[in-house]
Amino acid sequence: QVQLVESGGGLVQAGASLRLSCVASGRSFSPVSMGWFRQAPGKEREFVASIVWSGGSTFYANSVKGRFTISRDNAKNTVALQMNSLKAEDTAVYYCAAGVGTHTFSNPRNVGSWGQGTQVTVSS
Numbered sequence: 133q134v135q136l137v138e139s140g141g142g143l144v145q146a147g148a149s150l151r152l153s154c155v156a157s158g159r160s161f162s163p164v165s166m167g168w169f170r171q172a173p174g175k176e177r178e179f180v181a182s183i184v185w186s187g188g189s190t191f192y193a194n195s196v197k198g199r200f201t202i203s204r205d206n207a208k209n210t211v212a213l214q215m216n217s218l219k220a221e222d223t224a225v226y227y228c229a230a231g232v233g234t235h236t237f238s239n240p241r242n243v244g245s246w247g248q249g250t251q252v253t254v255s256s
Contacts, residue, residue: 134158136228140251146220148254152213154228156246163230163244165237166204166211167191170224170252177227179238181213191235196222220227220256225249 140152152168167182181192181202190202201214211228228247229237236242 134161134163134230135242136230136245136247137252137256138226138228138247141226141252143217143253143255146218146254146256148218149214149216150218150252152187152215152226152228152250152252154211156209156211156228156230156245161209161230165231165242166228166230167202168211168213168236169225169229169240169243170222170226171249172202172224175224177240180226182229182237183211184234189234190237193238218252218254220254222252223254226252 138154161184165182168180169177171177182204183190183202183204199217204211227249229243230245231243233242
């Protein structure tokens with residue numbers, strides 16, 4: 133079983149930056165991809181960004197392209213999300229995820245493990 137623990141959420145003003153981190157553990161940890169989803173109140177969980185664990189290819193939702201950057205450290209089993217130029221509409225609970233698929237990882241059905249989530253609130 134894989135455990136994912138996020139950190140780095142908080143309350144910031146619009147235009148500011150935040151960095152989220154996720155540490156993975158577990159004997160069965162061997163994902164194809166890791167990434168981030170988010171869920172705002174009253175909305176469905178949506179894909180934000182992902183990275184292929186072995187090759188490093190990255191994928192982003194159109195809404196965050198150019199503002200967010202995902203990275204990984206294979207040796208430390210960590211994935212990070214650098215969020216710049218934050219907007220009020222980025223406010224959500226952000227979930228770390230690990231699973232199968234590369235470009236298909238954006239489908240939550242391909243996520244095998246979820247973190248507990250970390251709140252990001254952007255005030256306008």
